[in-house]
Amino acid sequence: MSLTQNISTSISSSSSSFLAYSVFPYRNRDVSLPSKNFGTCRCVAIPQEEKTTYKTNVSRNANMAKLQAGYLFPEIARRRNAHLPKYPDSKVISLGIGDTTEPIPEVITSAMSKRSQALSTLQGYSGYGAEQGEKPLRAAIVSTFYGGLGIDEDDIFVSDGAKCDISRLQVLFGSEATIAVQDPSYPAYVDSSVIMGQTGLYQKDAEKYGNIEYMRCNPENGFFPDLSKVCRADIIFFCSPNNPTGSAATREQLTQLVQFAKDNGSIIVYDSAYAMYISDDKPRSIFEIPGAKEVALETASFSKYAGFTGVRLGWTVVPKELLFLDGFPVAKDFNRIVCTCFNGASNVVQAGGLACLSPEGRNAMQKVVGFYKENADIIMDTFNSLGFNVYGGRNAPYVWVHFPGRSSWDVFSEILEKTHVVTTPGSGFGPGGEGFIRVSAFGHRDNVLEACRRFKQLYK
Amino acid sequence: MSLTQNISTSISSSSSSFLAYSVFPYRNRDVSLPSKNFGTCRCVAIPQEEKTTYKTNVSRNANMAKLQAGYLFPEIARRRNAHLPKYPDSKVISLGIGDTTEPIPEVITSAMSKRSQALSTLQGYSGYGAEQGEKPLRAAIVSTFYGGLGIDEDDIFVSDGAKCDISRLQVLFGSEATIAVQDPSYPAYVDSSVIMGQTGLYQKDAEKYGNIEYMRCNPENGFFPDLSKVCRADIIFFCSPNNPTGSAATREQLTQLVQFAKDNGSIIVYDSAYAMYISDDKPRSIFEIPGAKEVALETASFSKYAGFTGVRLGWTVVPKELLFLDGFPVAKDFNRIVCTCFNGASNVVQAGGLACLSPEGRNAMQKVVGFYKENADIIMDTFNSLGFNVYGGRNAPYVWVHFPGRSSWDVFSEILEKTHVVTTPGSGFGPGGEGFIRVSAFGHRDNVLEACRRFKQLYK
Numbered sequence: 001m002s003l004t005q006n007i008s009t010s011i012s013s014s015s016s017s018f019l020a021y022s023v024f025p026y027r028n029r030d031v032s033l034p035s036k037n038f039g040t041c042r043c044v045a046i047p048q049e050e051k052t053t054y055k056t057n058v059s060r061n062a063n064m065a066k067l068q069a070g071y072l073f074p075e076i077a078r079r080r081n082a083h084l085p086k087y088p089d090s091k092v093i094s095l096g097i098g099d100t101t102e103p104i105p106e107v108i109t110s111a112m113s114k115r116s117q118a119l120s121t122l123q124g125y126s127g128y129g130a131e132q133g134e135k136p137l138r139a140a141i142v143s144t145f146y147g148g149l150g151i152d153e154d155d156i157f158v159s160d161g162a163k164c165d166i167s168r169l170q171v172l173f174g175s176e177a178t179i180a181v182q183d184p185s186y187p188a189y190v191d192s193s194v195i196m197g198q199t200g201l202y203q204k205d206a207e208k209y210g211n212i213e214y215m216r217c218n219p220e221n222g223f224f225p226d227l228s229k230v231c232r233a234d235i236i237f238f239c240s241p242n243n244p245t246g247s248a249a250t251r252e253q254l255t256q257l258v259q260f261a262k263d264n265g266s267i268i269v270y271d272s273a274y275a276m277y278i279s280d281d282k283p284r285s286i287f288e289i290p291g292a293k294e295v296a297l298e299t300a301s302f303s304k305y306a307g308f309t310g311v312r313l314g315w316t317v318v319p320k321e322l323l324f325l326d327g328f329p330v331a332k333d334f335n336r337i338v339c340t341c342f343n344g345a346s347n348v349v350q351a352g353g354l355a356c357l358s359p360e361g362r363n364a365m366q367k368v369v370g371f372y373k374e375n376a377d378i379i380m381d382t383f384n385s386l387g388f389n390v391y392g393g394r395n396a397p398y399v400w401v402h403f404p405g406r407s408s409w410d411v412f413s414e415i416l417e418k419t420h421v422v423t424t425p426g427s428g429f430g431p432g433g434e435g436f437i438r439v440s441a442f443g444h445r446d447n448v449l450e451a452c453r454r455f456k457q458l459y460k
Numbered sequence: 461m462s463l464t465q466n467i468s469t470s471i472s473s474s475s476s477s478f479l480a481y482s483v484f485p486y487r488n489r490d491v492s493l494p495s496k497n498f499g500t501c502r503c504v505a506i507p508q509e510e511k512t513t514y515k516t517n518v519s520r521n522a523n524m525a526k527l528q529a530g531y532l533f534p535e536i537a538r539r540r541n542a543h544l545p546k547y548p549d550s551k552v553i554s555l556g557i558g559d560t561t562e563p564i565p566e567v568i569t570s571a572m573s574k575r576s577q578a579l580s581t582l583q584g585y586s587g588y589g590a591e592q593g594e595k596p597l598r599a600a601i602v603s604t605f606y607g608g609l610g611i612d613e614d615d616i617f618v619s620d621g622a623k624c625d626i627s628r629l630q631v632l633f634g635s636e637a638t639i640a641v642q643d644p645s646y647p648a649y650v651d652s653s654v655i656m657g658q659t660g661l662y663q664k665d666a667e668k669y670g671n672i673e674y675m676r677c678n679p680e681n682g683f684f685p686d687l688s689k690v691c692r693a694d695i696i697f698f699c700s701p702n703n704p705t706g707s708a709a710t711r712e713q714l715t716q717l718v719q720f721a722k723d724n725g726s727i728i729v730y731d732s733a734y735a736m737y738i739s740d741d742k743p744r745s746i747f748e749i750p751g752a753k754e755v756a757l758e759t760a761s762f763s764k765y766a767g768f769t770g771v772r773l774g775w776t777v778v779p780k781e782l783l784f785l786d787g788f789p790v791a792k793d794f795n796r797i798v799c800t801c802f803n804g805a806s807n808v809v810q811a812g813g814l815a816c817l818s819p820e821g822r823n824a825m826q827k828v829v830g831f832y833k834e835n836a837d838i839i840m841d842t843f844n845s846l847g848f849n850v851y852g853g854r855n856a857p858y859v860w861v862h863f864p865g866r867s868s869w870d871v872f873s874e875i876l877e878k879t880h881v882v883t884t885p886g887s888g889f890g891p892g893g894e895g896f897i898r899v900s901a902f903g904h905r906d907n908v909l910e911a912c913r914r915f916k917q918l919y920k
Contacts (some may be wrong), residue, residue, distance in 0.1 A: 102585070103581055343620070
């Protein structure tokens with residue numbers, strides 16, 4: 001086919017192919033020409049299979065190439081999917097990815113439903129909202145979560161989830177920043193840091209990236225790092241209640257952390273996505289610690305409170321008091337990032353968020369959280385009864401089970417093969433997670449009970 | 461107040477302040493201590509006002525400091541808000557930011573409403589979705605917009621909007637990439653490039669950033685750059701129909717562009733957010749051009765078709781055929797970015813997107829687009845009748861009006877002061893926009909008519 005013919009085919013089909021009804025079998029009508037190499041051919045002898053493969057002259061981002069294998073949770077999904085055809089009759093139960101399973105309380109979904117419907121009316125329609133979020137929602141977040149802590153409405157940036165904001169924060173801090181993470185920790189901190197070029201290469205032996213400070217958290221130190229051994233980093237990612245260990249830091253520990261940050265001039269990125277799971281008097285927010293506003297920002301989420309994992313809503317608090325070395329407010333730069341790289345969370349979803357923070361909504365969220373906490377109790381009791389050392393679970397939806405001396409991925413595979421239950425291998429959260437398995441409390445009650453029955457059979 | 465007292469205040473208030481009802485006047489109860497300087501005091505004489513201001517030791521990202529003033533649209537909103545108190549009785553009409561105004565067709569909102577409601581049921585609940593988007597939506601995007609063009613479902617990445625994906629693409633390409641933009645162009649390309657560190661400093665005289673190739677588009681070249689004068693860049697951002705000039709590239713021009721990219725080994729980021737506004741036979745997708753899949757990806761949006769500016773939904777097409785210099789597929793790295801830095805678009809919103817692509821939904825979107833195109837006609841006729849040279853508008857919701865020899869911001873201010881109509885100064889889109897004003901066709905009909913009456917009074 002000549003180039004002319006090809007173009008004329010494209011022209012004649014363009015008006016019908018755009019917004020075309022899919023009644024015609026278009027799929028096999030790819031009319032693009034075999035490609036030619038222009039400008040990128042750099043060697044004389046081209047291997048046979050590459051002859052017709054055009055490559056651009058754009059170098060792959062070297063930071064992307066540093067990333068190891070897949071992001072943890074897609075990798076687990078891949079292994080789960082590979083398991084299914086092998087055991088077609090098995091009832092696979094997922095206590096792996098930390099995905100919520102219980103319906104969203106009706107008071108919340110009906111608010112989203114109403115907002116959706118209103119968008120089809122002149123009065124109820126709204127276009128671009130404030131990138132930082134709708135004022136009533138920002139105000140409700142302050143009064144619900146930060147009452148008395150000196151956080152203002154304009155310190156709140158509503159987002160489409162904590163994971164997304166973590167990446168935006170990394171873009172804000174830039175490639176010259178250095179980071180510290182709890183080890184083990186939620187993989188998005190490390191992976192987004194690698195992507196931004198803050199790290200060195202992955203060191204296979206250590207199972208660590210260069211230039212990241214891994215703060216070991218294990219049973220010996222009560223899952224709080226020995227700060228006297230931690231090197232200074234610009235940014236300290238700290239998650240409490242912790243994903244994956246389920247451990248919540250005490251007021252004294254967080255006071256130490258804030259002091260450590262102050263002594264070093266570091267910024268704490270405090271991930272409080274599980275704060276509502278705290279049952280005792282441990283802090284729900286880093287801003288409960290005096291002076292924290294000068295060294296910390298906090299990111300949070302509706303995902304695990306209201307079942308919003310698929311709905312997508314979170315927020316980040318950046319206090320005006322948090323300043324860079326040159327005195328420039330971090331919040332001003334974050335505002336610029338939010339305005340340039342984001343366009344605000346969906347208005348429909350924000351209506352859901354506002355309903356979450358109504359008296360009925362808060363009550364309903366507490367019930368959802370309470371349900372998952374009961375699941376955590378069941379899982380903890382099970383592993384305790386089997387003689388395992390079990391951590392977390394009390395103030396978090398994650399149970400952290402110790403299999404001393406064993407490989408996490410081996411245990412993950414053993415559990416999947418023999419019980420058809422998907423868990424998460426601790427080493428997926430960093431080398432400090434090796435020998436542990438994270439069991440998520442997110443699941444229907446009968447699934448959690450059934451999974452625990454199978455655990456008892458396997459490890460009795 | 462001592463530290464001990466302070467801590468005990470925090471402890472005693474913590475359980476009630478978390479999820480507290482906002483009946484207590486907490487706002488004045490900020491109990492944080494006056495801060496002290498630890499570790500960052502680097503000079504002996506501290507100015508009086510800085511004595512109590514704690515600064516971290518974290519350097520501000522130098523790329524953020526390169527950014528000029530505010531992002532364009534928040535800046536316009538700021539000027540609009542400053543205008544209001546000066547003219548409290550004026551009826552301000554916004555034809556500025558490009559924000560949709562017409563209600564979303566009911567067939568679409570009812571799908572979102574239903575999906576919301578379903579989330580409160582066991583059967584209808586869903587948690588984390590695929591980061592790349594729901595399969596039926598990805599399939600519908602292919603059949604609606606890319607039928608016959610050889611694009612597969614798994615080339616589609618559903619997003620929360622084109623602006624957000626542009627930033628994610630910049631993160632993907634990294635700080636070593638070089639970019640070219642149409643001049644004038646949508647500011648997010650340049651600003652996200654600055655943030656990623658791809659550029660030099662802002663050069664006040666030239667009104668350009670260093671290390672960006674600005675491809676001048678003006679009436680003289682039919683708003684298509686003279687590619688013989690364009691230096692190679694890794695990434696070429698190209699928007700057609702163009703924001704802000706409203707010009708849509710012809711098939712011959714896009715064929716030239718694809719050839720230019722191929723000759724240089726560049727990657728085209730083709731922004732087709734306004735494709736449905738094309739009335740004639742110009743290409744709606746870069747993939748209508750033979751060979752484009754090897755040199756281009758395409759980002760698009762429901763915002764201007766279905767009034768989704770506040771609802772947030774878009775997509776990016778990254779063909780498998782698009783390869784980096786080392787042969788690594790761009791799509792694989794983009795997939796990793798999407799999985800690490802994003803968690804998928806809201807499930808409620810994706811239900812709306814799927815409804816957009818049903819036969820009724822497509823019909824309804826065409827009507828919305830048709831309505832705004834009539835507005836564009838009215839605006840074009842107005843400025844034509846006043847003797848201005850007017851561009852765009854035929855295949856785009858933007859009318860690009862020439863005020864030769866005048867400053868865009870001066871004209872913007874003149875129009876705002878004298879007609880209370882908000883437009884957008886062309887120079888906000890780059891130096892090539894100087895002397896132009898972008899008038900958006902997004903508005904209620906009576907507002908557009910009234911704005912045009914006022915334009916006629918001002919410029920008669």
